[in-house]
Amino acid sequence: MRKVYVLNGPNLGRLGTRQVDVYGATSYADLVALCERTGRDLGLEVTVRQTDAEHELIGWLHDAADEQAAVVLNPAAWSHYSYAVRDACAMLRGPLVEVHISNIHAREEFRQHSVVSAVATGVICGLGVDGYRLALHHVATLAAG
Numbered sequence: 001m002r003k004v005y006v007l008n009g010p011n012l013g014r015l016g017t018r019q020v021d022v023y024g025a026t027s028y029a030d031l032v033a034l035c036e037r038t039g040r041d042l043g044l045e046v047t048v049r050q051t052d053a054e055h056e057l058i059g060w061l062h063d064a065a066d067e068q069a070a071v072v073l074n075p076a077a078w079s080h081y082s083y084a085v086r087d088a089c090a091m092l093r094g095p096l097v098e099v100h101i102s103n104i105h106a107r108e109e110f111r112q113h114s115v116v117s118a119v120a121t122g123v124i125c126g127l128g129v130d131g132y133r134l135a136l137h138h139v140a141t142l143a144a145g
């Protein structure tokens, strides 16, 4: 069974109460349930995590690299400036789908560039939490191919 880590960066644990006009009313617990349900339906082994500590995310990315796992990653604010997260992503040996709930290109200038995107397999943004479901479908398609 294909192993997939769904990893979330800072402040995403506050989904459902955080800037609901931007990120929607789905809670983080609902997001976890959505990813786990989607993974079950697709025959993927999905592990969902969130952290506000950069070193913790980097450690999880190292584990994913060692396990050749696929990663669905919302790096949140780290997307825009963390070369350390980007470097860890560059070491991955499975597919990496970068997800943003909001359309970062339609927001403040500092959000319009992600330093992670260049090392990602692909990027989904602006589709709300449905982006995670779509990312998992893509991983499952790759695993089947």
Ligand code: DQA
Residues within 6 Å of the ligand: 010, 011, 012, 074, 075, 076, 077, 078, 079, 099, 100, 101, 102, 103, 104, 111
């Ligand atoms: C985000 C967009 C980022 O700019 C922001 O810092 C986040 C969430 C998104 O999912 O739309 O925390 O990655």
